[in-house]
Amino acid sequence: MQARIKAIRWEAEGILAFVLEPLGGGLMPAFEPGAHIDVQLAPGLTRSYSLANDPAIRGSYEIGVHFSPTSRGGSRHIHERWRAGDVIEISEPKNNFPLVEDATHTVLIAGGIGITPMLPMIARLNKLGRSWALHYVSASPERAAYVAHLEAHDGVIIAFDGVPGGQRLDLKAICDGAPADAHLYCCGPTGMLDAFVAINKDRPKDHVHIEYFSAETEVATEGGYTLELARSGQTIAVEEGETMLDALLSAGVDIGFACGEGVCGTCEVKVLDGIPDHRDHFLTDEDKASNRSIMVCCSGSKSSRLVLDI
Numbered sequence: 001m002q003a004r005i006k007a008i009r010w011e012a013e014g015i016l017a018f019v020l021e022p023l024g025g026g027l028m029p030a031f032e033p034g035a036h037i038d039v040q041l042a043p044g045l046t047r048s049y050s051l052a053n054d055p056a057i058r059g060s061y062e063i064g065v066h067f068s069p070t071s072r073g074g075s076r077h078i079h080e081r082w083r084a085g086d087v088i089e090i091s092e093p094k095n096n097f098p099l100v101e102d103a104t105h106t107v108l109i110a111g112g113i114g115i116t117p118m119l120p121m122i123a124r125l126n127k128l129g130r131s132w133a134l135h136y137v138s139a140s141p142e143r144a145a146y147v148a149h150l151e152a153h154d155g156v157i158i159a160f161d162g163v164p165g166g167q168r169l170d171l172k173a174i175c176d177g178a179p180a181d182a183h184l185y186c187c188g189p190t191g192m193l194d195a196f197v198a199i200n201k202d203r204p205k206d207h208v209h210i211e212y213f214s215a216e217t218e219v220a221t222e223g224g225y226t227l228e229l230a231r232s233g234q235t236i237a238v239e240e241g242e243t244m245l246d247a248l249l250s251a252g253v254d255i256g257f258a259c260g261e262g263v264c265g266t267c268e269v270k271v272l273d274g275i276p277d278h279r280d281h282f283l284t285d286e287d288k289a290s291n292r293s294i295m296v297c298c299s300g301s302k303s304s305r306l307v308l309d310i
């Protein structure tokens with residue numbers, strides 16, 4: 001769908017908030033807390049951003065975009081090119097990080113721009129009168145987004161770990177201190193998420209929720225295997241130096257993708273035969289062990305032939 005950039009707001013050093021409204025007025029499609037949209041930046045360049053506004057606000061969406069100096073084109077494109085009034089292409093909301101609304105207590109943990117999916121969660125939890133706490137870590141006060149909004153709530157702890165005398169977020173103490181039946185959510189850098197998962201390994205899996213916004217993914221480009229597309233009957237060789245996604249796109253297969261690093265879930269394809277070499281951060285360990293699907297943007301194949309349900 002198309003949306004217009006209604007307003008651009010400076011949120012913090014390196015972070016801009018973009019308010020998007022439907023062309024011609026009306027309402028945006030409804031979304032649940034934790035949802036994201038894919039934003040089409042250019043042909044072949046799509047990125048996912050969490051929706052940051054209260055889901056009860058139906059006339060617009062808000063996304064917060066952190067400029068990454070190592071940007072592969074996404075945040076740089078947005079910060080340098082987007083202007084208020086521009087019309088952009090976005091997807092309908094998708095949710096890989098849903099909120100369990102009837103939890104007895106909810107612990108939200110955010111690192112940096114990982115704060116954005118927590119904002120609609122807070123809005124919903126407040127509306128439902130649920131118990132929650134937020135632990136938010138940023139490098140410095142200057143780089144912390146949405147602080148004024150957060151400080152209006154009880155139960156918010158903000159730490160700055162990149163300034164002299166600053167505080168680190170004690171992830172272990174926070175998680176260990178949460179009630180046994182609490183639901184815990186974490187969105188932040190890869191190292192933080194890996195630590196969060198390790199600390200909570202003994203909690204029920206469906207009480208521990210993570211969302212990667214980027215990852216240090218070792219993308220499979222070894223090639224040397226063949227894809228068989230069961231529906232179209234096509235056979236495609238994946239050569240050394242290219243990803244499975246590269247090979248599919250070069251062969252003219254229309255396949256959706258966004259992050260390109262195995263975190264958003266957009267490029268998931270069912271596997272009918274063969275053994276994938278999973279490199280993503282999206283599928284669970286159980287999903288990976290079952291080999292029923294693959295994220296084609298970053299994963300490869302351990303078998304010489306992989307049969308895909310496309």
Ligand code: FES
Nearest residue numbers: 258262265267297
């Ligand atoms: S495009 Fe995001 S997981 Fe593959």
